[in-house]
Amino acid sequence: MAYYGKCIETVIEQLNKFKPEKDIPEQFLEAASTSLQTLSPQKQAFILEVLSGCLEYRKLLAVVVDAFYVRAGWLCRRADYNLFEVICYLATFQLDELGFQLFSDIIRSQPLDKMCKFLGFLFNPLSLCSWIKDEWSLIYETAHVSENWIDPLMRWQPEVQELIKQLEKVITNRSPLPKTKAKVTEPKEFNLTVPRPRAIPVPEPVPVMNKPKPIPRSTYHPPKEQEQLEMTRRYNRWKAEELLLKVNIEEMRCAVPRSRGTPLVQGSEKKLQLRFMPRILKTPKLTFYKPNNVPVKLNTAAILREGSLYQRQVEKELQRVDKLVDGAGDFSEFLEWQKKMQAKDQEEALAAGECRRLQGKLSREEAILARQLLRQGNKQKADQKKEEMAELMQQCAERRLQEERSMKELVEQVIEVQKNVKMAQMKLLKGRRHIVQEVIEETRELLQRSTEAAKEEQKRRCELIAQHRALETQPMRKGKLVDLTQIPGYGLEGEMSVVELRERLALLKETQQREEEEKRDQIIQAKRARSQGLQNMVEQISLCRAAMGRSAALRWEQKKAQSAAPGPPSQDERVLELRRRIEESAAERRKQAASVPISAPRAPRPKPRAQLESRHWVELQQSRERRLRALQRSCVDT
Structure with a gap:
C-alpha cells in the first residue's frame, strides 16, 4: 500500500x-521521464503510463471532477483536484488491467473519507447513464463511450459498492484519539548565576573618508548672461524714468494755476522737480550699457503683407500726383480745417477731463452726505430689529412646545407599527416560498429542454464529422504548373503574359522617376526665384520704414510743440455748473453735520495730506499718459 501511495503522490506532483x-504534453512527458531516472523501472513505467493517460484524457476527467466539486465535494480542498483525476483515470481506463484487488489497495493507500465520497459519486448508476454519458458523448462518439467506458464501469458496480461499504465501516470503527491530560506546571527555584564582568570592547577603527572635491566657483557666482540682462533692465528702467520725469514736468507746467498772459513761474517748476526727484533717484548710481540692436526676423507672410501695404501706399501717392498734374485741387484748406477741428476737439477733451474731475469731487460730497443719512436710518432699523427679535424668540419657544407634543405622538405611532411588522414578515415569507417553488419547477423544465437540445446538437455534429471525413478521403490535386510567358487566353482586350506585364511596370517606374526629377528641378528654381523676390522686397521695406519713421518723427515734434504751448483757461458752462453744485453740496453737508452730530464708535483714521496730494498727482499723471497715447495713435493714423 505504501508502494502505490508513493507512486500516486509522484504522479500528483508532476500534474501540479x-x-x-x-x-x-510530449515535451512535459520527456522532462518527467528524465527526472524519474532514479526510480526503479517498474515504478517509472507505472508513473509515466498514468501521467500520460491523465494528460491525454484531461477533458473527460475534468468533466467528472468539476461536477464532483459542485454536487458532492463542497468540503473537499481544491488542492486534491489532481488526486481525484488520477483515481478517476484508474477506475475508468485501467481497472480491467490492474484488477480489482490492486485497485482496492491503491484506494486504501489514500485518505479513506475522500475516496469513499468520490467512488460513491463516480459509480452512481444514475449519473453514469445520464449526464456523464451525455457529457462524454459531446467529446467522443456515443457508441465508443458506451462500449469502452460506461459498460465496464457498470460491470464493476457490485465489487465497488462492496468496497465502499468496507471503507465506511473502517471510518466508523476508527477509534478517536485519546485525550491527554494537561500537565500541571511545577514551580522550580531560579538557578541564578553571578554575571561575569563585562569586557572592555575594542574600539573600532575610525573610517578614513576620501578627500571631497572642491566646490566649483559657479555655485556662488551667477552667470555672466544674467548680469548682462540685469544691467540692460536697469538701463531701460532709468531711460523710462527719465522720460516719465520729462512728461510730468510738462504736465505740471499746464497744471499750475496762473493768470492769463503771465508766464509760468520758474519756482513752481523747480518745486515739482524736487517733489518727483526723490521717487525717481532711489536706484544706486551704476554703470549701464546699451543693449545690442538685434534685427527682427520676418517670415514670408509678414514680408509679403508689409510689401503689399507699402505698394498700395505708393500707388495711392502716384494717383494723387497724377490728379494734381491733371489740375485737381490741393488739400491745404482741408488740412487747415482739420487742424482747427483737432484743436477744438482737444479743448473739448480738456474740458471733459475737468468735468470728470469735478464730477468726482461732487460725488465725494454727495457720498459723505448720504453716509450721514445712512447712519441715522441704520440706527432706526437697529431699534426695529431688536423688537422683532424679541417677538421671534417668543414664537420660537411656542414652536418648540408644539414640536415636543408632535414627537410624543409620533413615538406612539411607531410602537404600533412595530407590532404589525411581524405579521407582514410572515406573509412575505409565505409569498417567497411560493415563488421559490415556481422557480424550481421552471428550472426543471428548462433543464429537460436543454438536454434535448444538446442531444440534437450532438446528432448534427456527428453527421457533419462523417461528411468531413468523407470529403477528406477524396483524392485532390496538390500542385499546378504555371508558365509565366504564356497568355491566359480569356479573350480580354489588352491581355498579356506575366513577363510582359513586369517589363511594362518597370518602364512605367522609370518614366515616373524621370517626371519626379523634372518636377523637383522646377520646384527648386521656383524657390530660388521666390527667395530673390523676397530679398528685394525686404530691401524696399527697409527704405519705406526709414522714410515713414522720419515723417512720423516730424509730425511728433509738431504735435509736441502744439501740446507744450499754453492754452486759455476753460470757460465751459458745464464746468461752472459743476463748481456751483459742489459748493452747494459742501454747504449742505456742513449744515447737516452741525445740526445732527452723530457719535460714531470709532472714527476712521484721516489720511495725511501728502498721501492725498500724491494720489491726486498720480491720477493726473495717468490721465495725461492716456491722452498722450491717444495723440500718438491719431498721429500714426494720419
Missing part, C-alpha cells in the same frame, strides 16, 4: 507542475 497554457 503541468501548465496547459504554456507546456506541451
